[in-house]
Amino acid sequence: MKKRKLDIVVISDVHLGTQACHADELLTYLSSVQPKMLVLNGDILEVQRHKETFFPPIHSKVLRKIITLSMKGTEVYYITGNHDDTMRRFSGVALGNLKIVDKLVLNLNGKKTWFFHGDIFDISIKNTKWLTKLGGYGYVLLFAANKTFNWSLKKIGREKYSLSKKIRDNTHKSLQYTANFERSVAEVAIENDYDYVVCGHIHQPKKIVYETKKGACTYLNSGDWVENLTALEYSLKRWKVYRYNHDKLSPFFMDEELKNMNIQDLIDSIADKAEQREREGEPPLS
Structure with a gap:
């Protein structure tokens, strides 16, 4: 097809790396699309749980699929989140079309679009208004505060703090937190002249326009592949929320190329590509 x-x-x-992950469905979805760009907006890997050695073959196939897409020309951005925050030490590193970043800003048909995971709002969800006064420095300061706070907790032997995780099971608090999160993100985005802001983190897929006295922006959330099985798709200058459970065609897709491919094959292919670029006088992969 x-x-x-x-x-x-x-x-x-x-x-x-967790049993809650719907890797089969995600692999099927990724096999059904051909994107020019793939944005992995945080918490792709459960790095904190890797010591439990739960990583079945289907989870590895998802990673292989992502790398295969990058090798075939798809530009892949891996934006770090709180569950894979150890990746933040590699921020700025690129391997061909695969790049690791903490945030991403794109100009999409004249619309300024801001991508980031969203966990930085956890510790300051009630106090983000002052950040809007600081313009572009607000995000940097909030990111630094979040990182320092969790570093301090780790030093005293406590788990990293995630407000959204703690209140997710409480329906009333969860609804209030979600509303506060969306509004706070949108206000900071508007203050910084973004037309679109794209998050994850709270597992709530959504597309909504927020307006303040200073302007308006469209808030987008890609949801998750644990409960909602959702993604965001941009095509023909429009954003939409994709829902796997509403897609009658996607389950028919599955790439044969993944069946016999292993990680070493992918690494060798990337190395061959780098050598070829060097022979042809092109700049090295950075």
Whole structure:
């Protein structure tokens, strides 16, 4: 079957390495689309749980699929989140079309678009208004505060703090937190002149326009692949929320190329590509 061609696909909160992850469905979805860009908006890997050695073959196939997409020309951005925050030490590193970043800003048909995971709002969800006064420095300061706070907790032997995780099971608090999160993100985005802001983290897929006295922006959340099985798709200058459970065609897709491919094959292919670029006088992969 012909794959759907899209400009951008955004997925987040996959949590590979946990039993809650719907890796089969995600692999099927990724096999059904052909995006020019794939944004992995945080919590793709459950790095904190890797010591439990739960990483079945289907989870590895998802990673292989992502790398295969990058090798075939898809530009892949891995934005770090709180469950894979150890990746933040590699922020700025690129391997061909695969780049690791903490945030991403794109100009999409004249619309300024801000991508980040969202966990930085956990410790300051009630106090983000002052950040809007600081313009572009607000995000940097909030990111630094979040990192320092969790570092301090680790030093005294406590788990990293995630407000959204603690209140998710409480329906009333969860609804209030979600509303506060969305509004706070949108206000900071508007203050910094973003037309779109794209998050994950709270496992609540959504597309909504927020307006203040200073302007308006569209808030987008890619949801997750634990409960909702959702993604964001950008095509023909429009964003939409994709829902796997509403897609009658996607389950028919599955790439044969993944069946016999292993990680070493992918590494060797990337190395061969780098050598070829060097022989042809092209700049090295950075």
